[in-house]
Amino acid sequence: MPEVFKTQALLLQLAFTSLVFLTSLNIGNAGITSTFIRSEWPSVDIPSDNEAFAVPKGYNAPQQVHITQGDYNGKAVIISWVTADEPGPSGVEYVRCVDQKQNKNVNTKYDTKYYYKIGSGDSSREFWFHTPPNIHPDAPYKFGIIGDLGQTYNSLSTLEHYTQSGGQTVLFLGDLSYADRYQYTEVGLRWDTWGRFIERSAAFQPWIWSAGNHEIEYMPYMVKG
Numbered sequence: 001m002p003e004v005f006k007t008q009a010l011l012l013q014l015a016f017t018s019l020v021f022l023t024s025l026n027i028g029n030a031g032i033t034s035t036f037i038r039s040e041w042p043s044v045d046i047p048s049d050n051e052a053f054a055v056p057k058g059y060n061a062p063q064q065v066h067i068t069q070g071d072y073n074g075k076a077v078i079i080s081w082v083t084a085d086e087p088g089p090s091g092v093e094y095v096r097c098v099d100q101k102q103n104k105n106v107n108t109k110y111d112t113k114y115y116y117k118i119g120s121g122d123s124s125r126e127f128w129f130h131t132p133p134n135i136h137p138d139a140p141y142k143f144g145i146i147g148d149l150g151q152t153y154n155s156l157s158t159l160e161h162y163t164q165s166g167g168q169t170v171l172f173l174g175d176l177s178y179a180d181r182y183q184y185t186e187v188g189l190r191w192d193t194w195g196r197f198i199e200r201s202a203a204f205q206p207w208i209w210s211a212g213n214h215e216i217e218y219m220p221y222m223v224k225g
């Protein structure tokens with residue numbers, strides 16, 4: 001084949017390949033939502049008195065607020081929080097008190113923004129969430145996938161990038177707080193700091209949880225010899 005035809009054939013092949021590639025891009029809608037790559041090292045836990053873990057103002061103010069999907073159809077939301085000083089207000093409809101942890105199940109409509117207020121008086125706090133669209137194969141819905149979050153400065157950067165991404169719900173792949181790196185009462189305290197840390201997202205959109213190996217807390221030193 002003469003050189004000129006060879007070049008033409010190659011160009012044609014390239015154009016055809018590009019067309020197939022671009023067409024397939026149109027079919028899928030995933031795309032790249034962020035070029036952020038979390039740096040791996042150094043990975044140092046943020047001190048527990050840091051602003052990132054701030055306790056909300058007011059006596060017995062609800063903290064560690066987080067929501068989860070309340071049913072299979074996306075028409076209910078479970079709101080959970082902790083009151084640290086004493087069991088919070090009971091006697092509110094649908095509130096269930098277990099120790100100091102409270103869960104309120106709210107029935108909702110599709111694709112609707114809801115504001116919610118928890119706690120009482122000066123200590124009350126307000127948040128909002130947006131419910132998912134009606135179930136349909138083409139219903140647009142943006143998931144975030146996070147795992148191995150922890151509570152380091154890198155964790156903070158990951159979470160800040162996620163909250164800016166427009167994701168509507170988090171599928172959490174396990175290894176939440178890394179509190180298992182601590183001992184005795186520090187373990188519980190580091191779960192609390194982590195609960196306050198993720199509130200900036202988890203109070204506003206459902207996080208779907210799965211457990212990882214760091215959720216297995218092996219504490220042989222707690223056993224009386």
Ligand SMILES: [Fe+2]
Nearest residue numbers: 148174175212
């Ligand atoms: Fe992990």
